[in-house]
Amino acid sequence: MSVIRIGGAPALALLIACAPAVVHAHVTLESREAPAGSYHKVVLRVPHGCKGSPTLKVRVRVPDGVTGVKAQPKPGWELATVKGKLAKPVDDGHGGQITEGVNEVTWSGRLLDEHYDEFVMRVKLPDAPDAVLHWPVVQECEVGVHRWIEIPAPGKSADDYPEPAPALRLKARN
């Protein structure tokens, strides 16, 4: 049993301090920024299930312009990808064009609500400085589903939405 024991009063204080954070925790990316046009490790953080129910599936939609998607297998999780035509062909940097690629990545397994896990893929980001890429995630649980797919309207921020899509801002390359 890997239970960490803390004294009563400090534990309660900690619980009170953390409670709002736990309630509002979203599925997010570990790094919110990355250089445009770079190879980047996307780390998706899943902090909880659906109202206590364990997570059975994490599905990620790859944003337009992102290529070279290689998802990292996880022990205990089945990895699947959906390949298809890209919405817009992308320059491959060698004079040709990439027209097909991975549109969707799915990890299927089991993650208890009280546990935390990360889901990783390596991608090539588009060379579009200042663009914001949204990574819509569908978190399917034993009971219920979270759709982290809300994209802020102009003038709004992700904080204005209950289930915002994880976002990655592209920086100018140094």
Next chain:
Amino acid sequence: MPSLLGLAWAPLRGAVLVLVAMCAACPPAWAHASLVASEPADGARLETAPEAVVLVFNEPVTVVGVQVVDAAGTILDLPAPTAAAERVTQGLPRALPPGRYLVAWRVVSADGHPILGAIAFGIGADVAAGTMVEARHGALAIVLRALLFAAALATLGGAWTARLRAGGDETWSCRLVRGAAPLAVAALVLLRLTAAAELSPQALPWPEAIGTIDTWRLALDLPGQPAAIMVMAGAALAAAMPGGALAIGGAALLVAGVALTGHQATAEPRPLAAAAAVAHGLAAALWVGALPGLLRAIAAAGTSDAAALLRQFSRRAPAIVAVLLLAGLALAWLQLRSFEALASTPYGRILMAKLAAVALMLALGALNRWRLTAELAAGRSGARTRLRASIGAELLLAALAVAATALLGSAVPPRSRASLEALPAPASAAVAREVAADGRTALIEVQRHGAHGQVLVDAIDRDGGPLGAQQGWLVLAHPASGVAGLRRPLAPQSLGSWAWHGPELGVAGLWHLQVELLVSDFEKAVFSVDVRLP
């Protein structure tokens, strides 16, 4: 059968037109019970937190649920409300913090009609008033009620013609009883389920609501259980031995139960209203319910047998009609209370349409009794065809009368109208067209009828076709009363069309509406509009 249709059509056409006109003139249905007062009053500004909310209705109600929503849209955790006759009391948490609150209530009136509404109050804050009463009565409920009436009439009529042995086709009548009795039970169960579904706090769309155990539990708890038990026991008895003498008793029990479930039986004085409703139902069943059996006998039996059956029926007909009209007159007087209401209220106008159909039926009945039956007995040529056409027309008129009766069940009787007159004027509408950043368009129409709000959404894709979606939600905010984040599921209507209705939009002023459509697993189309409701 051109002759039958031709003969039947002339009187029918007029009745159909009148009935259609009546329906077109119907306002949104009002409930038979209404909220007359509350403590705190709707729109009140209080300086200290109240200990409870008391809702007072104009007649005794059964409370299904009371929800109190705070300004953030959070539904407060509350003890169960208590009801004593026409007063409903909802306890509140101690020392409710200052702010604006919306109290949404759901009750059932004595005649089983679901009614919903909401009031607003503020603690140390001003709120907009204006929500009151709302009755939802969909077309489905009207159709089910018509089906219930028709099945009940057919059960008793069939059981009776099966006993009028001379010339009657007994096995056919027995089959009619065996079919109609379970149909009546099914219609009643569905009727109670639709009422329960309307009252479900989750506001689920219809088919989904039927699938939840809560809806069934609520349907069991609705008022009118004794009448429902009468219907079921009567149906079982009638269907078990449709040719026996007990079947008539069972069928009569069924009809009485149906008569007691409606609004007619809950007028004051109750005993008189209930007795008149039962007598009216029984007489109607013996007259109208016997017509299919007579029609069948004329078509299938020998001339002398058919004439004998018709004579038996005709002998009893005057007494039946007398009871029907006397009881009907008593019921109409209890509901209307004035001759003027006959023309000036929708209820009165539907009743007039029904009376017109019944008058034509009486004329046909007289024709059958004094002319056509004698012709048939005398073996006059063509008598059989004429009689069949005449009874067929009578039956079609009876169907119209039944439909009108079902409509009456959804209109407010003038007796309970007085307290409703004071309500804000109904019907206001606003239409907003919103083109989202992604090029999709939504037409959002908001209608308000008194305290009842309805939102209709038509979503259009970039190519101009309807925008399909897996699910839809409506998020409501009323900044003036501080209400925000009321999230309600939209019910799909057809491809691209969605609807929602509920009491929340009863508050006047500026509303912020957000429509969210789940276009694919990963994509939500969002449309936001501001609508000002007068």
